[in-house]
Structure formats: structure tokens, C-alpha cells
Amino acid sequence: xxxxxxxxxxxxxxxxxxxxxxxxxxxxxxxxxxxxxxxxxxxxxxxxxxxxxxxxxxxxxxxxxxxxxxxxxxxxxxxxxxxxxxxxxxxxxxxxxxxxxxxxxxxxxxxxxxxxxxxxxxxxxxxxxxxxxxxxxxxxxxxxxxxxxxxxxxxxxxxxxxxxxxxxxxxxxxxxxxxxxxxxxxxxxxxxxxxxxxxxxxxxxxxxxxxxxxxxxxxxxxxxxxxxxxxxxxxxxxxxx
Ligand code: GLP
Numbered sequence: 001x002x003x004x005x006x007x008x009x010x011x012x013x014x015x016x017x018x019x020x021x022x023x024x025x026x027x028x029x030x031x032x033x034x035x036x037x038x039x040x041x042x043x044x045x046x047x048x049x050x051x052x053x054x055x056x057x058x059x060x061x062x063x064x065x066x067x068x069x070x071x072x073x074x075x076x077x078x079x080x081x082x083x084x085x086x087x088x089x090x091x092x093x094x095x096x097x098x099x100x101x102x103x104x105x106x107x108x109x110x111x112x113x114x115x116x117x118x119x120x121x122x123x124x125x126x127x128x129x130x131x132x133x134x135x136x137x138x139x140x141x142x143x144x145x146x147x148x149x150x151x152x153x154x155x156x157x158x159x160x161x162x163x164x165x166x167x168x169x170x171x172x173x174x175x176x177x178x179x180x181x182x183x184x185x186x187x188x189x190x191x192x193x194x195x196x197x198x199x200x201x202x203x204x205x206x207x208x209x210x211x212x213x214x215x216x217x218x219x220x221x222x223x224x225x226x227x228x229x230x231x232x233x234x235x236x237x238x239x240x241x
Contacts, residue, residue, distance in 0.1 A: 031126030046089030100178035115149035126188035138179035147181030205238035
């Protein structure tokens with residue numbers, strides 16, 4: 001496991017450098033996380049793309065998860081997040097964006113189909129964040145370490161954390177999501193884990209230095225052969241002690 005601890009102003013640069021170092025040339029398959037933490041990475045990639053330093057327009061973007069019940073055009077959907085914050089700035093065409101279809105009448109079927117698509121494609125580098133409860137994508141505590149893409153219920157903690165994206169209203173945060181499983185995520189050839197802020201300190205320490213166990217879903221990454229961690233000092237502080 002490679003670890004870089006960097007201050008806020010260098011976080012995006014370190015994350016973008018780490019990503020580009022692991023991403024193969026050609027038409028890479030890039031697994032993308034949503035949430036607040038990777039936004040600055042995506043902004044930095046957009047800046048490099050506009051400046052001609054990188055060209056990811058041939059990439060295929062594979063999302064980790066999606067809320068059940070939100071349409072792709074809903075601005076709170078992860079489909080919209082991937083389109084607006086990642087694909088558009090990088091010039092990735094809509095046909096190269098893969099997000100679980102949370103608005104399908106049968107989300108279980110959508111999950112199974114997504115699993116098959118991701119398995120067939122193969123992700124080169126998976127960008128990941130970590131929830132304050134140790135979740136990975138939407139695999140909440142208790143998720144089997146070998147789980148596949150499926151419909152899951154979201155914990156109170158996660159809905160509370162994500163209410164900030166829904167105008168602060170927890171009741172507006174969907175109760176269910178489709179998420180890649182921990183087993184699905186671990187098939188990616190390389191994982192880039194991003195963690196920032198004091199709210200992630202306990203979860204990060206438990207995930208990286210505690211036992212590998214379903215009650216800390218991100219701990220499954222200890223079993224992955226190629227993980228790069230970019231953390232800020234606040235998220236890393238419990239590791240150092
Ligand atoms: C969200 C997403 C995860 C993300 C995590 C952390 O709920 N489903 O993929 O990594 O929680 O998000 P943030 O970076 O906003 O703290």
C-alpha cells in the first residue's frame with residue numbers, strides 16, 4: 001500500500017498525479033467515486049485536460065453506486081454527478097459513462113446487469129472515498145467482503161452525512177441504493193483511496209490498521225494488492241498515533 005499524506009492545497013495535485021501514474025494509456029477504464037472528497041481531484045483533472053496536459057476523452061467512466069429512485073436527470077443522482085463533474089470537463093461522451101440505473105422499475109435486475117457489465121469491462125483504476133462509518137461505495141457495515149453489485153439500504157449515518165447534498169434534509173435522501181459490492185470493487189486492478197477531514201480519521205484508521213472485517217467495509221482494501229492512499233493530515237491523524 002502506498003500512502004501520501006498531504007496538506008489541503010496539494011491534495012488534488014497528489015491525487016491526480018497518483019491516478020495518472022496508475023492509469024494505462026489508450027482507452028482506460030476509470031472507476032469513479034462520488035461525494036465531496038474527490039471533487040477537487042475531478043477539478044484538477046479538468047484543469048489538466050483543458051490545458052492539454054492529459055487526454056482522458058477515450059476513457060470509460062464506471063460509477064460505484066447510484067441512489068434508487070432517482071432519475072439520471074435528477075441533479076442529486078450520481079449519474080448527474082458523473083456527467084457534470086467528470087465526463088463533461090474531460091470530454092468523455094455519454095456512451096462511455098456507466099452508472100447503475102437507480103430509476104429502473106426492477107433495481108435488483110439493474111444491479112445484476114451492472115455487475116455483469118463491470119465484470120466484463122474490467123476497471124483499471126478505481127477511485128474510492130470512505131464513509132465516516134467505514135463504508136466503501138454504499139457497502140454499509142455488515143456488508144459481506146465478497147459481495148457483488150446489489151440493492152442496499154442506507155444507514156442513518158450515511159443519510160445524515162449525505163443530507164448536505166440534499167439541502168440539509170435527511171428525509172430527502174433516498175433510503176436505498178445500488179452499489180458495487182466489495183468483491184466487485186476489489187476486482188479493479190488498482191484502487192486510489194482518498195480521505196480528507198477529521199470526520200474520516202476513525203474510519204480510515206479502522207480500515208487500514210484494524211482487522212479485515214465486514215463491520216468496517218473499507219478494511220477489505222487491506223487484501224487488495226495495489227492500493228494508493230491519499231489523505232490529509234486530519235484524516236490520517238489516528239493512524240500516526
Ligand atoms: C458516499 C458515496 C461513497 C463516498 C462516500 C464518502 O455516500 N456513496 O462512494 O466515497 O460516501 O463521501 P464524501 O467524500 O462526501 O465524504
